[in-house]
Amino acid sequence: MLKVDFDCDVIIVGAGLSGLACADLLQAAGLKIIVLEASEQIGGRICSIADQSLSHYRADLGPTWIWPKYQPAIEPWLKRLKIQTFDQYETGDAILDLQADGPVHRRHLPGQDGIARISGGPQSLIDKLSLKLEAGAIRTAHRVTKIEPDETGLKLTALVKDPNKQLSLRARRVVVSAPLRIARQNIDWSEQLSVDVLEKMNDTPTWMAKQAKAVAIYDQAFWRQAGLSGRVASQAGPLTEIHDHCSTDGSSAALFGFIGWTHQIRRSREHELKNLIKDQLVRCFGDQAGRYSALHIKDWAASNTICSKQDLTSPPAHPEIISDRLRASHFDGRLFFCVSETSTVSPGLIEGAFTAAQSTATRLIAEF
């Protein structure tokens, strides 16, 4: 006998930007959706520091930049979500930091063409998308562990954190919006996905998955007053580059940097990392830079829902357009992959997440 007792039309696995944008489009087309998210919070690689005293996020620990001039797929989403952008602050001189025990050098560096930030931070994309979904559509702390086809749809098994239990759900279609290596590694495909698809998932690096970022929060942007842009290019580290990270209205001041140490070094020297970052900030910007109100570090390599074992061991590589096999549907048209890395436009980036969501939703809507 055919089973027809579906819990919804489409289950989306992963509440990052791709999953939520896809959910928004599917819901707007009248489909009933459920989004299952392994973590306790939504957003995936988008993660910002909240501050109750501010109307916006204080700083980004995941992505920061978009390039609207070169990324046309972003504009319609900003309009849809009523979100503005502003230019990355680059006025003034940069600092060249060549040796940990030597002087730094003040230099004019050319600006980065078209680089922009999202007002309120990229987390505002996540907040606004999630608010558009029906109450109860997003279920956090639901880690999908198994996906298997049955007679008419797909059955998913998820581990629910609180209360600790295993849950089974059925849907007509499933969209996997988790990083492909994570989906390969952590989901049991009951040997039904073909070997070449599984291999291709394994071969797809997750952009920025093993990076780590540091953000120093200040009362004021003292570097701007000194004619500095906040930008540092460093060979001395631990931060390889530093950038101004103040809010558009000036109500919060911050600098952020990418940590240049490998994840192994970050782990073995964790106890000294903050002090060395402080030394570097003081070396580059003077004593005031050591008087931050907070120093946040986010190590993405430690996230087991983003960074896979393969990401940890493979050399860093810029995202490439991956095989069409991963953009095709599977299980007789019932399963789709929709994460930023599957996009043919800006794979791995915010624009890639929006583009993947748009093309996946368009195909699904056409079928229902």
Ligand SMILES: Cc1cc2nc3c(=O)[nH]c(=O)nc-3n(C[C@H](O)[C@H](O)[C@H](O)COP(=O)(O)OP(=O)(O)OC[C@H]3O[C@@H](n4cnc5c(N)ncnc54)[C@H](O)[C@@H]3O)c2cc1C
């Ligand atoms: C440090 C850093 C800096 C970056 N800088 C930029 C930038 O400046 N500009 C830019 O355009 N892009 C940048 N990126 C990339 C950008 O963040 C990503 O392209 C985008 O956020 C990807 O969104 P996504 O939804 O496709 O995937 P993800 O954000 O990875 O979302 C996947 C979701 O799936 C969930 N999940 C995983 N496994 C399961 C499971 N089994 N069950 C349920 N849920 C699961 C995860 O928890 C996660 O929430 C940066 C990324 C990082 C980490």
